[in-house]
Amino acid sequence: MTAKTAFTRYELTERLEEFEEGEVTEYGIAAFDEDGTEIYRRDGVTQDRKALSELVEACNRGRLSSVHIKDVLSDFVEMRS
Secondary structure, three states, X not given: OOOOOXXXXXXXXXXXXXXXXXXXXXXXXXXXXXXXXXXXXXXEEEXXXXXXXXXXXXXXXXXXXXXHHHHHHHHHHHHHO
């Protein structure tokens, strides 16, 4: 008998922030369990859509467990600062 492995799916999120100086699009990440229920979300991670999109793809490709997403995002932000 094989154990069922839970799969987390990650998606890029997008939100438009309005400031006196103008509008800025910020990107974040959302995680969903195998039933499609959102289990984690962090908006406003970066304005670099391409970089975060690549991270989301890597998380999905590597089947990253949701318990690690906070550490992965922390490392992502630290590497970019």
